[in-house]
Amino acid sequence: MELHRLRTEALTKEAFAPFGDVIQVAEAKSHFTINQGWAERYHDLATIDVLDDGGRPILGIVRAEPRPLPLRLRIMERHPRGSQAFVPLQPCSFLVVVALPGEAPAREDFRCFRTVPGQGVNYARGVWHHPLIALERSTDFLVMDRGGAGANCDEAFYDNQQIWLEN
Numbered sequence: 001m002e003l004h005r006l007r008t009e010a011l012t013k014e015a016f017a018p019f020g021d022v023i024q025v026a027e028a029k030s031h032f033t034i035n036q037g038w039a040e041r042y043h044d045l046a047t048i049d050v051l052d053d054g055g056r057p058i059l060g061i062v063r064a065e066p067r068p069l070p071l072r073l074r075i076m077e078r079h080p081r082g083s084q085a086f087v088p089l090q091p092c093s094f095l096v097v098v099a100l101p102g103e104a105p106a107r108e109d110f111r112c113f114r115t116v117p118g119q120g121v122n123y124a125r126g127v128w129h130h131p132l133i134a135l136e137r138s139t140d141f142l143v144m145d146r147g148g149a150g151a152n153c154d155e156a157f158y159d160n161q162q163i164w165l166e167n
C-alpha cells in the first residue's frame, strides 16, 4: 500500500478561502471601537450558514484531546446543511485538513493547514474536513454550527490507504 504524506501549509485567509474563513483579528474586514472606547470589535469574521431547511445556529464547546503525530488519516467528514466554526479558547496551534465540497475527496486533494495562536476556522457548508486535530494538550474549542432536523454529517473512510500527517 503506497504511503501518502501530507505537507502542512501556513493558514492564511487567501489560501483557506476555497474552504471557508479564517477567524482572527488580523483578517477582520472591519473593526470599530465600542463600549465608550474600552473595546474594539473585529466584526463579521465568518459566514455562518446554518439556516438551511429550518436550521438554527448552535454554540458549544468541544474539549479535544491531543492527537499524537505522525497521525494516520482514516476519515473525512462534511456537513451538507451548514457551516462549522472552531475557535480555540486558549492560545494554541492545531491542524486543519480540508478538501473542496463534492464527492468524497481523493487523498491528493487533501490540504493541511497549521494554525497559529489567535486563529480559528469556519468550514463552509459541505467542505470536507478531518475531525478536530488538537496538538500538545487537551484543548477547548468554541464551536458554532447548525442545529435542527436532518442528517448533517457525511463521512468518507480511508482505512484502505496509508495517508499520513507528520507535522
Ligand SMILES: NC(=O)N[C@@H](O)C(=O)O
Residues within 6 Å of the ligand: 062, 077, 084, 129, 130, 131, 132, 143
Ligand atoms: N461534530 C462535531 O462537533 N465535530 C466534528 O464535526 C468536527 O469537525 O470535529
Ligand code: NI
Residues within 6 Å of the ligand: 077, 079, 084, 129, 131
Ligand atoms: Ni465537522
